[in-house]
Amino acid sequence: MNISPGPRSSTGSPSEDDRGRSAPATWRTWLSHEPPTAFVGFGRPVLAPAAGTVVIAHDGEPDHAARRSQLALIPYALGQARRVRTGITAIAGNHVVVALEPGGPFVAVVHLSHGSVRVAPGDVLAAGDPVGDCGNSGNSTQPHVHVQVTDSTDWPNANGLPMAFGHHAGMPAESEIVDV
Structure with a gap:
């Protein structure tokens, strides 16, 4: 997966600036919540991590305030x-689910920004096609994108599956960009 252009991101970490920060530090960082727009990754395009057919595309959930402060996390x-x-x-927020083959496996791309989902069920995607923008919807404490592979879209009963990265040796490093 590649959130581009711009700062680095991995399968579940927020984008960072050149100084390794997800957002500038202010008094709100330590004592309150912060606007999601203060974060480097917020609004960056999110690309399909693999080719397949969109089976679920949900938009309409709000991007909520970001929380880095321990006080705001309580x-x-x-x-x-x-x-x-x-x-x-409420967990995934705005999300897209792509079937890699008919009947699965399925790749879920979640926490997309409100109003940014660019695909609809039935759309056929190539790896690297835009699906939405990085957001802070659902069960997210700061803007990031979560990518997960499952054997089903029956979420309470779905099993997570291993994720392989083409043309890459081993697991991506924290904040490493993996091109599709």
């Missing part, structure tokens, strides 16, 4: 059970 953590009870949209 009320967020207390709301975790409610988010889980609410269901997949």
Whole structure:
């Protein structure tokens, strides 16, 4: 997966600037929440990590405030059970699911920005096609993109599957860009 152009990102980490920061530090960093727009990765294009057919495309969830402060994380953590009870949209936020073959496996790309999903169910994608923008929707404490491979879209019963990266030796390093 490659969030480009611009700062580096891996399968689940926020983009960083040249100084290794996901966003500039302010008083809010330590004591409060921050706007998602302050983060380097927010709004960057997200590309399809693999070729396949879109089976789910959900948009409409808000991007919420980012939380790096331990104080701001406390009320967020207390709301975790409610988010889980609410269901997949409260966890994944705006998301796209691509079937690599009919019947799976499936690649989920989640936490996309509100209003940014560019695909619809039935669309056939090539690896590298734009699917949306990096956001902070769903169960996310700061803007990033989460990519996961599963054997099913029946989320409570789905099993995670190993993810392989073409033309790459081993697991990507933290913040390493992996081109598709």
